[in-house]
Amino acid sequence: MNQTETITYTETLYAGRVVHLRLDTVTLPDGKESKREIISHSGAVCIVAVTPERNVLFARQFRLATGGTLLEIPAGKLEPEEDPAACAVRELEEETGYRTGKIVPLFAAFASPGYTTEKIYAFLATELTPSQTNFDEGENIELVTIPLSEIETLLHSGGLTDMKSIAALYSALPLLQLSFPQ
Known part of the structure; x- marks a missing residue:
């Protein structure tokens, strides 16, 4: 058809x-x-970033479109023709002040295909080392760390309302359970 x-x-x-x-x-x-x-x-990236101490990094920021403050995994807009993995590495450092030694693609999916061309590329970042933040103009981000052991509870509690964060975290959980066993 x-x-x-x-x-x-x-x-x-x-x-x-x-x-x-x-x-x-x-x-x-x-x-x-x-x-x-x-x-x-132009598209975007989001990053599930896990520190060597088994903490997942989040950005808490006010989002005018939602009328409130959201807890999200680090994310950012792709520049035209930019490689998504390179963008993820850049955005992670800009928003969290961490560099990654290992970046693994999780998925690529359209944000809302009924009306936008935006495609979001999700990544898992590990082997993190401290660096410096470099916020974009107008960004006011609070870095939040949540123990990896609490992520499933956070997902099931409704504590996250950002779809890309929810999808990326659910996608990363099996890999995280293998990489960071209890």
């Missing part, structure tokens, strides 16, 4: 620093025409 939609016209509604909003006119497989509002985004 053909489900492909063909773009016949694109109108840029907004071009910002982080996202672009466009309105696409598409032809559906049955020949009818429809409109699609699409947010273009």
Whole structure:
């Protein structure tokens, strides 16, 4: 069954620093025409980072879009054409002040494919060594460490409301249990 939609016209509604909003006119497989509002985004990375002391690193920060402060794993926006693993290494150091000696890809997935092109690349970072933070302009991040032994409880308690953090932590748990046995 053909489900492909063909773009016949694109109108840029907004071009910002982080996202672009466009309105696409598409032809559906049955020949009818429809409109699609699409947010273009260069993509992002998120990192499950575990210290040698078996602590997982989190960033606590206010997120205006949610109206509150969230607990998230370190993350950041990909620059155009940037390698996701290189971005993860950079963002980890910028946000947490730790360098990683080992970075392992966990998954790559679309954030919300119904309306955005944003793809998130998740990584597991271990063999961490202290360095220095280098926050982006306007970032106000509190570094939080949570023992690895408490992560499953945190996930099941509803203490995290950031989807990329939840997905990456669940994805990393089997690897963490092998790498850091109780």
